[in-house]
Amino acid sequence: MTVNGRSSTRRWLWVLVWVIAGIVLAQRSEATPRERVQEALASYAQAQGMADPSARKEGFRQSARLFEGVLDEVRPNADLYANLGAAALQGGDMGQAILAFRRALLLEPGHERSRTNLHYARGLLPSWVSRPAEVGGWDGFFSWWRMSSPAQQETTGAIFFLLMSGSIAWGVRFAIPLVRNLAVVPGVIWLLILAQGLWGGVGQDHGVIIQEETMARAADSINAPASFIHPLPAGAEVRVLEQREGWTRIILANDRNTWIRSSALARVRADEVR
Known part of the structure; x- marks a missing residue:
């Protein structure tokens, strides 16, 4: 075979390689979210079975990247974030x-696997790093609120205000003390919603350092x-x-404040990064 013939053959082989790679990538891009999740879970399981520490760590990192890709494409949920966290931790x-x-x-807020793993991960940090208090009941009560849009928040507040004022008006108009007294319930909820809006939302200003050193x-x-x-x-x-x-x-x-580069920080609120 001549030199030109061998060169032409190599070119066609490279073309064939790129065509096959394109087909594989196209099939991957067409995978459904469920298939992407299964791929990430399979990658995690494969990493668990690796004996070599370096290969094991890289396998978990690959699994974390796959879970990140899924979260970029679907509506986030606690299980997906817990899986991402477990892979990233490993x-x-x-x-x-x-x-x-x-x-x-x-x-x-009641996701026990995430709470347990968070407690474990915090324990791996240097002892001098201060740790926040555990998430409490107030944070859990408003979990639905933090995931709603500003328009939904305004609508919800308006509904409870109308329920309160309507109950008061109805009770006074028809002299029904029970109805008038029941206005306390939507009134309290409306005040809590108002306070939530004034304080800017629970967890809105929370962040995590994501850059080493x-x-x-x-x-x-x-x-x-x-x-x-x-x-x-x-x-x-x-x-x-x-x-x-x-x-x-x-x-x-521990109430000590300082300045850092913004690129080293990620906000906790998922809706702020989507």
Whole structure:
């Protein structure tokens, strides 16, 4: 075979390779969300069976990437975030793991698997990292509220206000004390909704450090002195106080505040990142 013939053959072989790769990618892109979830679960199971530590960690990271891809395409739920968190935790990505568990509990405060894994992941952080209090009943009561749109929130508040005022008016008009007294129930709920709106929403300002070795500084400048002896590790949970052109001022659970680069932080509220 001549040189030109061999060159032509190689070119056609490369064309065939790219055609096959294109077919595979096309089939992958056409996979349903359920199939994507099954693929991620299979990847997680495969990683569990690996003996080599490096290969095992990379397998879990691949599984986490697959779960992230699913969450980008479907409406999030607590189970998907819990699976992402478990894969990220096994893959050594503490920031992504704690963020995922927090988001799972935001969507479903009673999700026991996420609560247990979050508690375990927090225990793996350095002892000097302050930890927030466990999610309480108030956070659970308003979980449905945080996932609704502003229009839905306004409509819900208006409905309870009308129920309260209507009950009062009806009870006074027809002299029915029971109806008038029952106005207390929608009235209390309306006040809680109003307070929720004034406070900006439970968990709205919560965030998780997702970048390893994040330098915390005394001001919003790269030249500002460090706030702490150690950089903040990925997985540290904070609250956001303010933002300025690439910088975010945060407060830790021990009430110490500092500045970090905004790129090192992810908000807990799932609706803020979608």
